Amino acid sequence: xxxxxxxxxxxxxxxxxxxxxxxxxxxxxxxxxxxxxxxxxxxxxxxxxxxxxxxxxxxxxxxxxxxxxxxxxxxxxxxxxxxxxxxxxxxxxxxxxxxxxxxxxxxxxxxxxxxxxxxxxxxxxxxxxxxxxxxxxxxxxxxxxxxxxxxxxxxxxxxxxxxxxxxxxxxxxxxxxxxxxxxxxxxxxxxxxxxxxxxxxxxxxxxxxxxxxxxxxxxxxxxxxxxxxxxxxxxxxxxxxxxxxxxxxxxxxxxxxxxxxxxxxxxxxxxxxxxxxxxxxxxxxxxxxxxxxxxxxxxxxxxxxxxxxxxxxxxxxxxxxxxxxxxxxxxxxxxxxxxxxxxxxxxxxxxxxxxxxxxxxxxxxxxxxxxxxxxxxxxxxxxxxxxxxxxxxxxxxxxxxxxxxxxxxxxxxxxxxxxxxxxx
Amino acid sequence: xxxxxxxxxxxxxxxxxxxxxxxxxxxxxxxxxxxxxxxxxxxxxxxxxxxxxxxxxxxxxxxxxxxxxxxxxxxxxxxxxxxxxxxxxxxxxxxxxxxxxxxxxxxxxxxxxxxxxxxxxxxxxxxxxxxxxxxxxxxxxxxxxxxxxxxxxxxxxxxxxxxxxxxxxxxxxxxxxxxxxxxxxxxxxxxxxxxxxxxxxxxxxxxxxxxxxxxxxxxxxxxxxxxxxxxxxxxxxxxxxxxxxxxxxxxxxxxxxxxxxxxxxxxxxxxxxxxxxxxxxxxxxxxxxxxxxxxxxxxxxxxxxxxxxxxxxxxxxxxxxxxxxxxxxxxxxxxxxxxxxxxxxxxxxxxxxxxxxxxxxxxxxxxxxxxxxxxxxxxxxxxxxxxxxxxxxxxxxxxxxxxxxxxxxxxxxxxxxxxxxxxxxxxxxxxxxxxxxxxxxxxxxxxxxxxxxxxxxxxxxxxxxxxxxxxxxxxxxxxxxxxxxxxxxxxxxxxxxxxxxxxxxxxxxxxxxxxxxxxxxxxxxxxxxxxxxxxxxxxxx
Numbered sequence: 001x002x003x004x005x006x007x008x009x010x011x012x013x014x015x016x017x018x019x020x021x022x023x024x025x026x027x028x029x030x031x032x033x034x035x036x037x038x039x040x041x042x043x044x045x046x047x048x049x050x051x052x053x054x055x056x057x058x059x060x061x062x063x064x065x066x067x068x069x070x071x072x073x074x075x076x077x078x079x080x081x082x083x084x085x086x087x088x089x090x091x092x093x094x095x096x097x098x099x100x101x102x103x104x105x106x107x108x109x110x111x112x113x114x115x116x117x118x119x120x121x122x123x124x125x126x127x128x129x130x131x132x133x134x135x136x137x138x139x140x141x142x143x144x145x146x147x148x149x150x151x152x153x154x155x156x157x158x159x160x161x162x163x164x165x166x167x168x169x170x171x172x173x174x175x176x177x178x179x180x181x182x183x184x185x186x187x188x189x190x191x192x193x194x195x196x197x198x199x200x201x202x203x204x205x206x207x208x209x210x211x212x213x214x215x216x217x218x219x220x221x222x223x224x225x226x227x228x229x230x231x232x233x234x235x236x237x238x239x240x241x242x243x244x245x246x247x248x249x250x251x252x253x254x255x256x257x258x259x260x261x262x263x264x265x266x267x268x269x270x271x272x273x274x275x276x277x278x279x280x281x282x283x284x285x286x287x288x289x290x291x292x293x294x295x296x297x298x299x300x301x302x303x304x305x306x307x308x309x310x311x312x313x314x315x316x317x318x319x320x321x322x323x324x325x326x327x328x329x330x331x332x333x334x335x336x337x338x339x340x341x342x343x344x345x346x347x348x349x350x351x352x353x354x355x356x357x358x359x360x361x362x363x364x365x366x367x368x369x370x371x372x373x374x375x376x377x378x379x380x381x382x383x384x385x386x387x388x389x390x391x392x393x394x395x396x397x398x399x400x401x402x403x404x405x406x407x408x409x410x411x412x413x414x415x416x417x418x419x420x421x422x423x424x
Numbered sequence: 425x426x427x428x429x430x431x432x433x434x435x436x437x438x439x440x441x442x443x444x445x446x447x448x449x450x451x452x453x454x455x456x457x458x459x460x461x462x463x464x465x466x467x468x469x470x471x472x473x474x475x476x477x478x479x480x481x482x483x484x485x486x487x488x489x490x491x492x493x494x495x496x497x498x499x500x501x502x503x504x505x506x507x508x509x510x511x512x513x514x515x516x517x518x519x520x521x522x523x524x525x526x527x528x529x530x531x532x533x534x535x536x537x538x539x540x541x542x543x544x545x546x547x548x549x550x551x552x553x554x555x556x557x558x559x560x561x562x563x564x565x566x567x568x569x570x571x572x573x574x575x576x577x578x579x580x581x582x583x584x585x586x587x588x589x590x591x592x593x594x595x596x597x598x599x600x601x602x603x604x605x606x607x608x609x610x611x612x613x614x615x616x617x618x619x620x621x622x623x624x625x626x627x628x629x630x631x632x633x634x635x636x637x638x639x640x641x642x643x644x645x646x647x648x649x650x651x652x653x654x655x656x657x658x659x660x661x662x663x664x665x666x667x668x669x670x671x672x673x674x675x676x677x678x679x680x681x682x683x684x685x686x687x688x689x690x691x692x693x694x695x696x697x698x699x700x701x702x703x704x705x706x707x708x709x710x711x712x713x714x715x716x717x718x719x720x721x722x723x724x725x726x727x728x729x730x731x732x733x734x735x736x737x738x739x740x741x742x743x744x745x746x747x748x749x750x751x752x753x754x755x756x757x758x759x760x761x762x763x764x765x766x767x768x769x770x771x772x773x774x775x776x777x778x779x780x781x782x783x784x785x786x787x788x789x790x791x792x793x794x795x796x797x798x799x800x801x802x803x804x805x806x807x808x809x810x811x812x813x814x815x816x817x818x819x820x821x822x823x824x825x826x827x828x829x830x831x832x833x834x835x836x837x838x839x840x841x842x843x844x845x846x847x848x849x850x851x852x853x854x855x856x857x858x859x860x861x862x863x864x865x866x867x868x869x870x871x872x873x874x875x876x877x878x879x880x881x882x883x884x885x886x887x888x889x890x891x892x893x894x895x896x897x898x899x900x901x902x903x904x905x906x907x908x909x910x911x912x913x914x915x916x917x918x919x920x921x922x923x924x925x926x927x928x929x930x931x932x933x934x935x936x937x938x939x940x941x942x943x944x945x946x947x948x949x950x951x952x953x954x955x956x957x958x959x960x961x962x963x964x965x
Contacts, residue, residue: 004476004479004502005503005504006504007504007560008505008506008509008563014516015511015512015515015516015529015532017524018526018527018531018532019533020529021526021620022529025526059530061632062925063925064636064914064923065894065923066895066921066923067920067924069861069921070917070919071859071861071862071918071920072858072918073859073869073887074857074883075857075880075883075887076854076855076857077776077778077853077854078776078778079854079855079871080778082868082871083868083873084868084871084876085868086868087866087868088865088866088867089865090864090866114537
């Protein structure tokens with residue numbers, strides 16, 4: 001019979017399984033495209049979808065079909081002025097003048113198959129490349145700020161938190177509870193006394209009067225001893241301290257751009273910064289990024305210059321640290337800002353400078369920072385590494401790691417930022 | 425405008441069953457019997473937005489009108505869906521459920537992209553050849569469009585599914601959805617047990633041969649779906665045993681071997697159904713792989729009538745939505761605004777751009793089909809002398825009976841061969857071009873004139889013959905004693921060669937077969953003109 005069924009709310013995204021299989025099949029191309037996109041993107045734009053181009057020949061499903069040639073006859077509509085026996089020049093290429101089904105099947109040309117990877121899928125692939133299973137929402141080991149919340153009432157506290165109404169209410173209740181029995185007795189005795197006193201003379205009960213009066217007096221005295229306000233009545237507003245991540249953070253990205261940092265090392269550094277950035281955006285509402293690059297001198301730059309400009313020359317790492325401290329003190333008071341530092345370098349430094357770097361870090365920068373990570377994108381251990389290693393051993397908020405391949409970045413990153421008490 | 429699906433085999437009502445005539449009694453069969461009811465006092469409300477009540481009202485009127493014309497349909501089930509769900513359905517070849525495969529994901533992505541960029545309107549509807557017949561109405565459609573879709577799909581296509589001999593013979597409307605659910609679960613189970621990659625590879629290979637996985641001439645066996653599912657397990661075991669028997673390597677008895685000196689030919693006759701042959705005979709396939717080959721083969725078979733009745737099916741549905749909605753108007757149910765709106769849509773659907781036009785991409789099946797049924801009606805009602813000469817059996821006959829007969833007993837190829845009239849060829853200005861690679865130029869072989877009518881009609885009819893549209897490739901032989909390689913043979917039609925993708929397809933064949941595969945392309949004289957071969961796949965197990 002006649003049935004109209006509303007399916008609009010049911011079974012959305014039924015094709016999602018097919019889409020997953022499609023993405024899975026073309027993982028390599030997608031990964032390649034993501035990699036290219038990562039190279040081309042500013043790191044603030046990292047969390048966006050991406051158009052993926054796949055060459056059409058890679059996604060066609062071959063079937064047996066007729067090729068060009070042989071003899072075939074096609075019927076077309078809309079004859080204008082041909083008569084039988086007319087000769088027509090053979091169209092160049094194409095499917096014989098756009099004739100029929102065959103031509104339209106293969107007529108797609110060599111356009112790429114383009115589709116849009118959503119933001120989530122993009123991040124999935126991005127972290128996939130870094131061997132990231134899922135970005136778990138973790139909190140940094142130390143939560144730096146607390147906020148106090150009202151949390152009901154407690155029976156002890158400081159006088160300034162005394163809740164008067166609540167305390168008085170308790171007191172009334174206590175007084176009622178403690179006095180009710182005595183009051184009832186008192187009332188009975190008083191009624192009895194009155195009855196005796198009203199009795200016409202001669203009063204056979206007159207001898208009881210003193211006894212009653214004494215009892216009444218005793219009861220009155222007892223009732224009066226019930227305190228108006230007892231310490232047990234006092235109630236205080238309870239406040240608990242709840243740790244809250246502060247809402248603002250600044251990340252200092254320090255990178256060595258001296259001649260020895262080539263593009264691949266810079267790419268490693270960049271990927272590390274991207275991860276850090278994404279990590280921080282999941283914890284703080286507002287992120288400022290300060291890019292500092294240095295060779296022998298440090299300079300604050302925008303990200304374009306930070307990642308792409310190469311300079312040559314020697315290396316004085318301490319220049320960047322000095323600049324970082326200056327900027328932090330000038331613009332990012334620690335009372336408002338969580339300061340993070342991430343430094344990437346190939347470990348090459350002017351040898352007299354490394355000791356100074358260590359001092360700067362230990363005395364000036366680390367006290368300001370929540371965390372400072374140093375990543376060396378080269379294998380070789382030079383004096384900077386040695387100095388930093390010594391410092392890292394004694395300071396909790398400072399960590400150093402080495403990364404030489406892209407796929408090491410995520411493990412190192414996770415190691416650096418792992419939640420306390422969980423295995424990396 | 426539509427995608428339809430229909431399902432294969434098993435337990436189809438017999439084409440010539442005596443019940444057929446019985447079932448038809450009580451229905452109006454002749455135009456002369458049509459009773460015209462009194463004109464409606466008031467037209468149906470005609471707002472732009474639809475509502476469930478309105479759809480029900482319109483549906484009720486359309487249904488009673490369809491009954492007046494004696495349209496015999498499966499029960500209807502109308503479902504409202506969103507554009508996104510429409511794209512979902514598109515992606516899984518128009519079916520509400522299907523097994524998972526990346527190619528459907530690809531389809532979905534490109535559909536979605538085209539839709540979002542406005543390159544393509546979505547189909548207004550999808551109708552599924554099932555019992556009850558499910559028609560999808562899209563949420564975005566206006567009321568006029570919903571009425572058009574109901575008339576087109578729920579009565580046009582639906583009656584075609586129920587009436588046409590190919591569908592009656594090959595599809596079982598009642599069990600399609602169940603079978604697809606079974607297929608989906610089976611494939612999902614295999615993915616779990618054997619891994620996504622193994623299943624994907626297998627499905628890829630099967631899909632490559634899908635068009636050659638149908639029985640073109642053989643009648644399907646009459647097994648109901650439920651029986652078949654019940655026997656699924658037995659079949660796996662039995663089939664495996666059969667395969668093993670064929671590849672028996674134990675020495676035969678001496679005297680028997682002597683009498684079989686000449687190598688046994690296998691298969692004894694060429695086989696047209698490649699997937700069936702592989703399912704039954706491929707030596708290395710696991711039972712679950714055979715079952716998946718079978719599923720793909722069943723689905724392919726299920727679409728086979730569909731591919732052969734494009735013009736007829738769309739033409740029939742278009743003819744009837746046109747007829748039904750016009751009748752509704754004549755009966756006073758439709759307002760002028762509604763008429764204008766659906767007519768605009770109708771006009772777009774039946775537009776046939778002439779050759780050379782930038783939108784030309786072959787003959788529009790809606791246009792041709794609609795014109796042909798309309799033309800048959802015209803020939804019945806107002807035949808000209810020419811029509812009397814060409815269609816003596818039709819001229820002046822009852823039009824309803826005649827088109828009903830045409831709908832039931834033909835497929836595109838024979839339908840055009842039988843019913844394309846000179847009048848229509850002139851209207852469409854049809855002409856035929858021969859493209860022979862031996863000649864430097866194309867030649868116009870026939871046009872819409874007295875000398876050319878028959879030739880054009882024959883050429884167009886051939887154009888819709890799937891046998892000539894798709895290359896004829898059959899299993900030729902298997903090297904039983906040697907390297908077990910499989911040889912396929914392509915018999916050229918008019919010397920037309922195979923497309924270069926043949927090499928790629930052969931790789932898929934060899935993956936299924938498990939050993940080397942050869943393909944010979946044979947021309948009209950029986951000489952092999954081209955040869956492809958693919959070595960045995962490296963065993964990756």
